[in-house]
Every structure is written in structure tokens, then in C-alpha cells.
Amino acid sequence: MEVRITVNAINYTIDVDQETSLLYVIRNHLNLTGTKNGCSQGHCGACTVVLNGKAVKSCLLKPKKYNNAQITTIEGIQHGLMLHPIQEAFILKNAVQCGFCTPGFIMELFALFLKEPKADKQQIEKTLEGHLCRCTGYLPILEAALLAQRLIQGK
Numbered sequence: 012m013e014v015r016i017t018v019n020a021i022n023y024t025i026d027v028d029q030e031t032s033l034l035y036v037i038r039n040h041l042n043l044t045g046t047k048n049g050c051s052q053g054h055c056g057a058c059t060v061v062l063n064g065k066a067v068k069s070c071l072l073k074p075k076k077y078n079n080a081q082i083t084t085i086e087g088i089q090h091g092l093m094l095h096p097i098q099e100a101f102i103l104k105n106a107v108q109c110g111f112c113t114p115g116f117i118m119e120l121f122a123l124f125l126k127e128p129k130a131d132k133q134q135i136e137k138t139l140e141g142h143l144c145r146c147t148g149y150l151p152i153l154e155a156a157l158l159a160q161r162l163i164q165g166k
Contacts, residue, residue, distance in 0.1 A: 019087030056142030096162035
């Protein structure tokens with residue numbers, strides 16, 4: 012099956028079979044390894060990308076769902092050497108230890124703040140519920156999310 016996708020503003024046409032996940036395409040066809048494979052079942056959030064403006068678990072998506080889609084991965088949110096404010100906030104709040112889960116958290120927040128720039132703390136917490144972190148703990152991640160929101164708003 013031939014799929015057309017736009018990833019980080021670059022157009023691709025790729026031949027895949029009907030069971031090839033978007034995660035596999037991103038990592039193995041496009042060599043964008045920031046998106047991680049944690050559980051392959053959509054439970055951990057490590058594979059989160061933004062598809063047509065919405066955060067999705069890329070390990071679960073088959074070609075019919077991502078054909079002709081606009082996709083943003085962790086590699087696509089910074090501008091040159093300038094980190095995105097969410098990435099900056101994760102560093103400033105020490106919300107990264109091993110870093111395996113970090114791209115998924117960041118992409119989930121990226122999609123949330125695109126849709127709801129003034130999301131309240133409860134909305135942010137609810138948004139992050141579908142992500143697992145085994146080393147940092149969730150308080151620094153929540154603090155980073157709140158700081159990121161302020162940085163994005165210029166406060």
C-alpha cells in the first residue's frame with residue numbers, strides 16, 4: 012500500500028503493508044528516533060506524535076488512519092537550534108531523567124497547548140494521564156507543563 016504523509020513539514024510517499032504502524036514508519040523509514048516504542052499497545056505514551064493537530068499513540072495507527080496526514084514529531088517542534096518552550100521547561104524543571112518518556116509527554120502537551128493554550132491545571136493533569144514515567148515522577152513533569160504554558164504565553 013502506498014501512503015502519503017507529511018512529517019515535520021516534509022512530504023513522503025512510502026510503501027507499507029496494511030499492518031505497518033505509524034511508529035514503525037517514523038522510526039524505520041524516516042529515521043526519526045525521538046518517538047519511542049515503549050509498550051506497543053498504546054498504554055505508555057512514549058510513541059505520542061501529533062497527527063492533524065491531535066496527540067495520538069503512533070504504535071496503534073495503521074496506514075488507513077495516517078495516510079494523507081500531517082504529522083509532527085518531537086524533531087519537528089524546535090526551530091533550528093531554538094528549543095520549543097515545552098522542551099525548555101522540561102530542562103528548567105528537571106523533568107527529565109532517562110528521557111525515554113519525555114518526547115511523548117512533550118508532544119501531548121504540544122497538542123494540548125495548540126488547542127487549549129489556557130488549559131487549567133486539571134486539564135493538564137488529565138491530558139498527561141495516558142503517559143508513564145518510571146524515573147522522574149510526575150510532579151516535575153506537571154511543574155514543567157505549567158512553566159511551559161507560561162513561556163508559550165510570554166509570561
